Amino acid sequence: MAEKAQVKKYLQESHDKIFENNRKWADAQSAKDPQFFEELSKGQSPNYLWIGCADSRIPAEAITGLGPGEMFIHRNIANLVCNVDLNAMSVVEYAVSHLKVKHIIVCGHYGCGGVKAAMTPQDLGILNPWLRNIRDVYRLHEKELDTLEGEAKYDRLVELNVLEQCRNVMKTAAVQKCFAENEFPVVHGWVFGFKDGLLKDLKFDHAATLKDIQKIYNLTS
Amino acid sequence: MTDVLDHILTGNRHYRNQTLTHDPTFFDTLSKGQSPSVLWIGCADSRIPETTICASQPGELFVHRNIANCVHAGDINAASVVEYAVTHLKVKKVVVCGHTSCGGAVASLGDAELGEVLDSWLHPVRELRRKHKSELDALPDDNARAVRVAELNVRQSIEVLRRHPAVRRAASDRGLTVHGLIYDLGLGELRVLEESGKGKGNGLWSPN
Known part of the structure; x- marks a missing residue:
């Protein structure tokens, strides 16, 4: 019983910590700028849509130095953009057609647990259909990946997965139509590295890729 | 650019x-x-960077963010996040955080077309509005109605989470708890959704 009471106490304390931190943060913001929260409550017009991994180590705004109101965020397992996924598709639709973001960033990270899990010969239940998309990325780039081994192979799969998800973003009608009209949003592929804490730009070629995929995936008319 | x-x-x-x-x-x-203790399910809205508003450190919160912080039964994206966080990372708490001035909640007060994708995504939220029509009609204005819809939506997401097999197992095996929060954008403050807890006052849902 004593142990149960301790667990309960721990749970309560770890829960309270979030609220304490939140109050401190809100007080500090208001002290700096008394209108801060009032302005925010009027609306948002972020420049960026970030599609990243749910991994706890990559808080998008913190690692890019952005404040509240600057970046619209979707995070899921292994930063995937699947065409039948209403969840991610509604995020893209809202960000592009309603908020008119200028940049869409797909950001993966080295050492991604989702990518590793997808390369494990194991039944992972409900995760199977989700992670299948990563196995498909492997199949698309099998020749290149088979020349690599160990960490180098995983690292490259992380990069190729980001590039494939960039292509998937560009296959949507929302992105194609908005771009045809406004020359934005521009799609970027990045990878975050824990070794140095830096974002690596994979130099995804927006214009060339758009031309390339529109041979088959054109949805502009 | x-x-x-x-x-x-x-x-x-x-x-x-x-x-x-x-x-x-x-x-x-x-x-x-990583060994995060919390799974945070929040809105994609740019004004609620979870790590910043909770003054958390990288590594503490596993994060899923989508339009209007919805957990719909049958959504494999959110279900995968829950499965990975609960079964594999063994988080101790799942938090669903809605917020005031939520574009998704405001849009759900009416039936204006937003495009087929968004209309499909928000369908369950609009259903909540229909189900609670008399309560919502009695509120003074649309701001208050949107806040109430956001609260109902968090509660609904918690109901879906409670029935997720991984959550049920973890709740009975190791005391996983699920919490509902509302973030007040005008104040910068998190508020616990009282009715998501059983009179405990901390938004705690426990299996008994």
């Missing part, structure tokens, strides 16, 4: 230098793995 992008790449370099000055082994430690 490039300078907008430079803005975040510069921000990243600044973040990295600051972090390393404070703790030279920070990224080394992070690269070894």
Whole structure:
């Protein structure tokens, strides 16, 4: 019983910590700028849509130095953009057609647990259909990946997965139509590295890729 | 357009230098793995960066963010996040956080067409509005109605989560709890959704 009471106490304390931190943060913001929260409550017009991994180590705004109101965020397992996924598709639709973001960033990270899990010969239940998309990325780039081994192979799969998800973003009608009209949003592929804490730009070629995929995936008319 | 992008790449370099000055082994430690204690399910809205508003550190919150912080039964995206966080990472708490002035909640007060994708996604939220029509009609204005819809939506997401097999197992095996929160954008404050707890006053849902 004593142990149960301790667990309960721990749970309560770890829960309270979030609220304490939140109050401190809100007080500090208001002290700096008394209108801060009032302005925010009027609306948002972020420049960026970030599609990243749910991994706890990559808080998008913190690692890019952005404040509240600057970046619209979707995070899921292994930063995937699947065409039948209403969840991610509604995020893209809202960000592009309603908020008119200028940049869409797909950001993966080295050492991604989702990518590793997808390369494990194991039944992972409900995760199977989700992670299948990563196995498909492997199949698309099998020749290149088979020349690599160990960490180098995983690292490259992380990069190729980001590039494939960039292509998937560009296959949507929302992105194609908005771009045809406004020359934005521009799609970027990045990878975050824990070794140095830096974002690596994979130099995804927006214009060339758009031309390339529109041979088959054109949805502009 | 490039300078907008430079803005975040510069921000990243600044973040990295600051972090390393404070703790030279920070990224080394992070690269070894994650063991977050909380799964945060929040809105994609740019005004609610969870790590910033909770003054948390990288590694503490596993994060899923979508339009209007919805957990719909049958959504494999959110279900995968829940499965990975609960079964594999063994988080101790799942938090669903809605907020005031939520575009999704405001849109759900009416039936204006937003495009087929968004209309499909928000369908369950609009159903909540229909189900609670008399309660919502009695509220003074649309701001209050949107807040109430956001609260109902958090509660609904918690109901879906409670029935997720991984959550049920973890709740009975190791005391996983699920919490509902509302973030007040005008105040910068998190508020516990009382009715998501059983009179405990901390938004705690427990299996008994």
